[in-house]
Amino acid sequence: xxxxxxxxxxxxxxxxxxxxxxxxxxxxxxxxxxxxxxxxxxxxxxxxxxxxxxxxxxxxxxxxxxxxxxxxxxxxxxxxxxxxxxxxxxxxxxxxxxxxxxxxxxxxxxxxxxxxxxxxxxxxxxxxxxxxxxxxxxxxxxxxxxxxxxxxxxxxxxxxxxxxxxxxxxxxxxxxxxxxxxxxxxxxxxxxxxxxxxxxxxxxxxxxxxxxxxxxxxxxxxxxxxxxxxxxxxxxxxxxxxxxxxxxxxxxxxxxxxxxxxxxxxxxxxxxxxxxxxxxxxxxxxxxxxxxxxxxxxxxxxxxxxxxxxxxxxxxxxxxxxxxxxxxxxxxxxxxxxxxxxxxxxxxxxxxxxxxxxxxxxxxxxxxxxxxxxxxxxxxxxxxxxxxxxxxxxxxxxxxxxxxxxxxxxxxxxxxxxxxxxxxxxxxxxxxxxxxxxxxxxxxxxxxxxxxxxxxxxxxxxxxxxxxxxxxxxxxxxxxxxxxxxxxxxxxxxxxxxxxxxxxxxxxxxxxxxxxxxxxxxxxxxxxxxxxxxxxxxxxxxxxxxxxxxxxxxxxxxxxxxxxxxxxxxxxxxxxxxxxxxxxxx
Amino acid sequence: xxxxxxxxxxxxxxxxxxxxxxxxxxxxxxxxxxxxxxxxxxxxxxxxxxxxxxxxxxxxxxxxxxxxxxxxxxxxxxxxxxxxxxxxxxxxxxxxxxxxxxxxxxxxxxxxxxxxxxxxxxxxxxxxxxxxxxxxxxxxxxxxxxxxxxxxxxxxxxxxxxxxxxxx
Ligand SMILES: Cc1ncc(C[n+]2csc(CCOP(=O)(O)OP(=O)(O)O)c2C)c(N)n1
Ligand SMILES: [Mg+2]
Numbered sequence: 001x002x003x004x005x006x007x008x009x010x011x012x013x014x015x016x017x018x019x020x021x022x023x024x025x026x027x028x029x030x031x032x033x034x035x036x037x038x039x040x041x042x043x044x045x046x047x048x049x050x051x052x053x054x055x056x057x058x059x060x061x062x063x064x065x066x067x068x069x070x071x072x073x074x075x076x077x078x079x080x081x082x083x084x085x086x087x088x089x090x091x092x093x094x095x096x097x098x099x100x101x102x103x104x105x106x107x108x109x110x111x112x113x114x115x116x117x118x119x120x121x122x123x124x125x126x127x128x129x130x131x132x133x134x135x136x137x138x139x140x141x142x143x144x145x146x147x148x149x150x151x152x153x154x155x156x157x158x159x160x161x162x163x164x165x166x167x168x169x170x171x172x173x174x175x176x177x178x179x180x181x182x183x184x185x186x187x188x189x190x191x192x193x194x195x196x197x198x199x200x201x202x203x204x205x206x207x208x209x210x211x212x213x214x215x216x217x218x219x220x221x222x223x224x225x226x227x228x229x230x231x232x233x234x235x236x237x238x239x240x241x242x243x244x245x246x247x248x249x250x251x252x253x254x255x256x257x258x259x260x261x262x263x264x265x266x267x268x269x270x271x272x273x274x275x276x277x278x279x280x281x282x283x284x285x286x287x288x289x290x291x292x293x294x295x296x297x298x299x300x301x302x303x304x305x306x307x308x309x310x311x312x313x314x315x316x317x318x319x320x321x322x323x324x325x326x327x328x329x330x331x332x333x334x335x336x337x338x339x340x341x342x343x344x345x346x347x348x349x350x351x352x353x354x355x356x357x358x359x360x361x362x363x364x365x366x367x368x369x370x371x372x373x374x375x376x377x378x379x380x381x382x383x384x385x386x387x388x389x390x391x392x393x394x395x396x397x398x399x400x401x402x403x404x405x406x407x408x409x410x411x412x413x414x415x416x417x418x419x420x421x422x423x424x425x426x427x428x429x430x431x432x433x434x435x436x437x438x439x440x441x442x443x444x445x446x447x448x449x450x451x452x453x454x455x456x457x458x459x460x461x462x463x464x465x466x467x468x469x470x471x472x473x474x475x476x477x478x479x480x481x482x483x484x485x486x487x488x489x490x491x492x493x494x495x496x497x498x499x500x501x502x503x504x505x506x507x508x509x510x511x512x513x514x515x516x517x518x519x520x521x522x523x524x525x526x527x528x529x530x531x532x533x534x535x536x537x538x539x540x541x542x543x544x545x546x547x548x549x550x551x552x553x554x555x556x557x558x559x560x561x562x563x564x565x566x567x568x569x570x571x572x573x574x575x576x577x578x579x580x581x582x583x584x585x586x
Numbered sequence: 587x588x589x590x591x592x593x594x595x596x597x598x599x600x601x602x603x604x605x606x607x608x609x610x611x612x613x614x615x616x617x618x619x620x621x622x623x624x625x626x627x628x629x630x631x632x633x634x635x636x637x638x639x640x641x642x643x644x645x646x647x648x649x650x651x652x653x654x655x656x657x658x659x660x661x662x663x664x665x666x667x668x669x670x671x672x673x674x675x676x677x678x679x680x681x682x683x684x685x686x687x688x689x690x691x692x693x694x695x696x697x698x699x700x701x702x703x704x705x706x707x708x709x710x711x712x713x714x715x716x717x718x719x720x721x722x723x724x725x726x727x728x729x730x731x732x733x734x735x736x737x738x739x740x741x742x743x744x745x746x747x748x749x750x751x752x753x754x
Pocket of ligand 1: 397481
């Protein structure tokens with residue numbers, strides 16, 4: 001307890017500092033001016049001034065996901081708060097720990113339609129893990145510490161703290177983060193040992209096991225990923241990862257089959273369809289992963305490790321639920337599996353043979369012979385080849401380029417891949433890259449972008465310029481909302497309604513206008529030099545790569561189809577036209 | 587696992603803080619769950635805890651989700667599925683206004699007597715009955731009042747508690 005009462009705004013700053021926060025992404029306005037004044041008078045906290053509040057939340061997400069720490073956002077009331085809603089929803093869907101401080105009109109004006117008033121707690125209730133409205137400065141310090149506890153414990157997520165302006169001016173007591181637990185919220189971290197033994201017995205006895213790791217594994221941390229890797233290797237089982245899980249298991253390890261799901265690899269999806277034991281770890285049987293539910297992995301028993309009880313048995317019935325933190329559960333499982341007697345490996349050998357046959361289909365093949373135009377896959381293969389030894393951080397926007405990035409860029413470690421999975425938010429990648437770069441000033445940070453998506457938050461180029469962040473935007477420019485065009489081709493008779501962008505900016509000039517270096521390539525033989533120039537340029541770069549406008553992203557499980565009904569290329573026509581049920585799916 | 591629709595009575599102990607009811611109701615509407623009835627009041631003044639009783643219906647998988655989703659709300663302390671956890675008693679109260687004269691009026695009073703409803707307001711042409719019991723009993727009473735001049739019903743929704751000495 002601090003002896004002297006201090007003003008609410010100073011309490012905010014002190015609480016952030018005591019929580020170990022070193023940077024806040026924000027944008028000022030009337031309701032938060034007291035906090036900005038307190039910020040001005042101190043040096044412990046750095047503030048990154050974004051150009052739109054949506055950018056602040058994505059930047060905080062990039063910061064959080066590349067460090068495993070809580071990302072912090074500060075915005076004003078009304079439009080400041082509503083601009084943050086997309087980012088908050090994104091963070092909720094992908095379980096990213098964020099604390100977002102929003103200004104509010106003074107308590108006596110709440111409910112009066114005051115200038116820049118919005119019902120922020122009402123609006124953000126369904127898109128946050130939890131939110132608070134602080135009406136009394138005496139509660140402020142406790143609530144702030146509690147917000148950090150809630151954001152990062154259990155399944156992480158965004159927390160909003162709404163701060164009326166009078167509370168920021170009022171003087172109140174400060175208390176530190178020592179007792180900052182919520183009075184009742186205690187996620188279960190350690191699994192039931194009987195269930196662990198049951199799961200271990202299934203794993204060692206399985207003939208065709210498959211590990212299926214997701215974002216929860218990354219959220220649990222590097223320790224969980226290391227244990228997961230050791231477990232997969234110990235039992236010599238194949239392993240697949242979701243879009244959110246990439247990096248949790250080394251892509252270079254032969255046990256890795258590649259990403260699973262709608263644009264996952266053939267071998268991954270076939271293995272999921274054909275396995276006799278599926279071990280889901282921090283993954284949530286999302287519809288992008290399962291395809292048609294009644295045909296999903298029909299012959300397997302299922303083990304599900306997750307910290308969130310509501311993820312278990314939500315979409316798919318599982319046989320052995322293991323509630324707890326991935327690191328703790330995997331540690332326990334590893335202990336059991338190491339000491340268990342090895343069954344004879346003949347069945348496992350047969351399983352690997354089956355998998356090798358699927359791998360031999362080479363599902364990511366594309367027309368490599370083209371010399372006249374750049375295939376997007378080729379661009380990503382070259383980007384990977386020329387940047388992999390620099391331990392880069394990759395963010396993406398949303399669309400075909402995102403799926404190609406997931407397929408062609410390989411990650412051996414967690415925290416290096418940031419993409420908007422659950423919400424699929426175009427405009428995520430550039431501000432997220434900015435946040436990553438703030439957290440890792442010396443690192444190579446690349447936003448693999450589509451030309452449509454990047455325009456949704458292009459204003460953040462100005463933030464990038466202000467803080468001299470050497471972010472690289474690698475645009476796969478097909479002049480289309482490629483993913484939309486692909487679906488129109490598949491489901492709507494090729495009627496490309498509004499998916500072509502007729503008046504794109506000149507990205508080179510645009511980069512220059514923001515003080516960055518702009519480059520454009522159109523021919524495959526110029527590509528390597530351009531990528532090298534991009535890496536070698538000390539500051540921010542926009543590399544506009546003109547790619548094949550007609551290329552589609554394969555493999556693909558069409559909506560409403562099962563894992564064994566994948567389309568491998570343009571020549572593959574779906575056996576049956578997409579079902580009516582499939583048509584209505586997103 | 588069946589796809590049968592089951593009716594469950596769920597008791598939820600929550601922090602009595604602003605917005606908690608909106609959180610619970612928003613969860614049900616946002617995820618498309620049914621609310622047959624919902625009641626709430628503070629039950630522990632010292633610890634500022636409220637008890638919400640929700641009667642809902644859904645397949646077993648949906649009921650399980652409802653409970654898991656409720657437990658996930660930060661201010662929720664405990665979730666109990668009374669229907670699953672053994673014998674429990676459930677009561678609902680209704681205030682029922684019946685308007686009429688003559689034989690219908692006398693008949694409504696007779697039926698009220700059989701149901702042990704009490705008259706808590708009367709004029710020469712109206713009664714307000716207070717009746718407590720299971721939802722079925724209330725439904726039956728209301729149905730009988732229908733032809734006798736029923737004009738208005740106000741119901742509390744169910745409250746429920748487990749039988750026996752065990753504490754929630
Ligand atoms: C904010 C937002 N609006 C709309 C969509 C729907 N959508 C998904 S992908 C896509 C096209 C993306 O185009 P581009 O960024 O050029 O990527 P490409 O698919 O061409 O690689 C659209 C419009 C979305 N995901 N997010
Ligand atoms: Mg495009």
